[in-house]
Amino acid sequence: xxxxxxxxxxxxxxxxxxxxxxxxxxxxxxxxxxxxxxxxxxxxxxxxxxxxxxxxxxxxxxxxxxxxxxxxxxxxxxxxxxxxxxxxxxxxxxxxxxxxxxxxxxxxxxxxxxxxxxxxxxxxxxxxxxxxxxxxxxxxxxxxxxxxxxxxxxxxxxxxxxxxxxxxxxxxxxxx
Amino acid sequence: xxxxxxxxxxxxxxxxxxxxxxxxxxxxxxxxxxxxxxxxxxxxxxxxxxxxxxxxxxxxxxxxxxxxxxxxxxxxxxxxxxxxxxxxxxxxxxxxxxxxxxxxxxxxxxxxxxxxxxxxxxxxxxxxxxxxxxxxxxxxxxxxxxxxxxxxxxxxxxxxxxxxxxxxxxxxxxxx
DNA sequence: GGTAGACTATTTGATATTCAAACCTTCTCC
DNA sequence: GGAGAAGGTTTGAATATCAAATAGTCTACC
Numbered sequence: 001x002x003x004x005x006x007x008x009x010x011x012x013x014x015x016x017x018x019x020x021x022x023x024x025x026x027x028x029x030x031x032x033x034x035x036x037x038x039x040x041x042x043x044x045x046x047x048x049x050x051x052x053x054x055x056x057x058x059x060x061x062x063x064x065x066x067x068x069x070x071x072x073x074x075x076x077x078x079x080x081x082x083x084x085x086x087x088x089x090x091x092x093x094x095x096x097x098x099x100x101x102x103x104x105x106x107x108x109x110x111x112x113x114x115x116x117x118x119x120x121x122x123x124x125x126x127x128x129x130x131x132x133x134x135x136x137x138x139x140x141x142x143x144x145x146x147x148x149x150x151x152x153x154x155x156x157x158x159x160x161x162x163x164x165x166x167x168x169x170x171x172x173x174x175x176x
Numbered sequence: 177x178x179x180x181x182x183x184x185x186x187x188x189x190x191x192x193x194x195x196x197x198x199x200x201x202x203x204x205x206x207x208x209x210x211x212x213x214x215x216x217x218x219x220x221x222x223x224x225x226x227x228x229x230x231x232x233x234x235x236x237x238x239x240x241x242x243x244x245x246x247x248x249x250x251x252x253x254x255x256x257x258x259x260x261x262x263x264x265x266x267x268x269x270x271x272x273x274x275x276x277x278x279x280x281x282x283x284x285x286x287x288x289x290x291x292x293x294x295x296x297x298x299x300x301x302x303x304x305x306x307x308x309x310x311x312x313x314x315x316x317x318x319x320x321x322x323x324x325x326x327x328x329x330x331x332x333x334x335x336x337x338x339x340x341x342x343x344x345x346x347x348x349x350x351x352x
Numbered sequence: 353g354g355t356a357g358a359c360t361a362t363t364t365g366a367t368a369t370t371c372a373a374a375c376c377t378t379c380t381c382c
Numbered sequence: 383g384g385a386g387a388a389g390g391t392t393t394g395a396a397t398a399t400c401a402a403a404t405a406g407t408c409t410a411c412c
Contacts, residue, residue: 001289001292001293004296004304004308005289005292005293005296007308008295008307008308008311009288009289009292011308011312011314011315012292012311013288014315014318014319015311015314015315015318016192016195016196018315018318018319018321019192019318021238022318022321025322026321036397038397038398039397053360054360054361054362055359055360055361062197063398063399063400064399064400064401065361065362066362066363066364066399066400066401066402067398067399067400068361069361069362069363070362070363070397071397071398071399074397089359089360089407089408090360090406090407090408091359091360091361091406091407091408092359092360092361092407093360093362112185112189113177113185115314115317115318116177116181116184116185116188117177117181118313118317119184119310119313119314119317120180120181120184122313123306127306128180130302130303130306131184131306131310132180132183132184132187133303134299134303134306134307134310135184135187135188135191136187137299137303138187138191138295138307139187139190139191141294141295141298142190142191142195142198143190143194145194145198145291146194146197146198146201149197149198149201149202149205212368212369214368214369215368229389229390230389230390230391231388231389231390239369239371240370240371240372241391242370242371242390242391242392242393243370243371244390245390245391245392246368246369246370246391246392247369249391250368265378265379265388265389266377266378266379267377267378267379267388267389267390268378268388268389268390269389269390269391
């Protein structure tokens with residue numbers, strides 16, 4: 001690694017180390033102190049607008065439905081999420097944020113807004129374009145790596161292919 | 177957030193999400209498949225060269241010594257870490273990486289090198305500059321926030337825990 | 353129209369990670 | 383030499399997660 005790369009690595013580690021803790025502290029100090037970062041993440045997975053099925057939500061979050069069931073239990077108990085069976089297919093359970101859930105969602109989004117704002121504000125148009133292109137490139141690279149390491153063909157780990165697990169991320173988080 | 181900012185936010189989340197998983201998968205595929213990311217992190221906290229006390233290590237990792245005791249138990253059992261009492265102060269326990277631990281440490285470091293390399297190589301000078309500037313900015317922002325939320329003056333009386341389970345029970349102390 | 357097999361969600365049993373608080377051991381200082 | 387501080391470990395609890403077993407429900411085929 002040359003000096004440039006060393007610095008990049010160092011910065012990335014620093015950011016990774018601190019960002020989760022910071023987000024957690026921000027949550028625990030606010031009006032929604034009974035939410036963990038993971039729970040907030042679940043709220044994000046459910047999303048602001050549609051009601052989603054458990055499977056869809058689990059796929060979006062890349063966790064099993066079993067894990068999600070437990071998480072939603074707690075969020076329902078705390079009043080952030082509503083559950084209801086789909087009358088058209090009674091196997092299906094739909095989840096949706098309550099008012100309180102939406103409020104928490106929006107409050108948390110502010111943290112991200114603030115971050116992005118601080119990031120992009122000082123850049124002029126040209127620089128913004130470069131930033132975007134750079135991020136796109138990084139994302140593409142990371143996704144490749146991600147797929148590479150997640151691809152079941154690579155090892156004899158046949159178990160988790162199920163289509164559901166990894167696939168549906170690109171599906172619709174947003175239709176705002 | 178305007179569209180540009182939304183996209184930046186989305187890309188950052190994607191990158192962040194996938195890097196962690198990628199790291200985990202990389203570990204689980206390599207020669208040290210019995211190490212989790214958290215355990216790898218503990219190894220990094222102990223470090224390659226000195227032997228450190230439990231307290232020092234726990235402080236470096238920002239976890240309690242109780243948590244570290246459990247983590248080190250497992251790492252000793254798996255052969256990555258050595259424990260020994262300090263003869264000069266028999267209260268103190270020193271931990272150090274074994275050969276195997278050092279090997280794992282170095283192998284993991286290679287993963288980071290590779291990642292950064294693949295990340296920065298395809299960028300031209302302009303893009304590299306933007307990437308660096310952006311990372312600096314993110315790091316600065318996160319550190320600010322981190323300090324803000326960690327500063328004891330802010331929290332009046334009760335402070336210190338990263339643990340909001342307890343807060344939830346005691347009813348959380350507002351601040352709005 | 354009845355049933356076998358597919359699908360959706362929940363439950364169960366297990367492991368990891370974490371904290372606070374209680375508890376030992378050892379040290380230091382009066 | 384004893385009191386209290388300091389360093390680690392243990393204990394008890396909560397969260398987060400998975401795989402596998404289970405329970406309802408639906409669909410397609412006969």
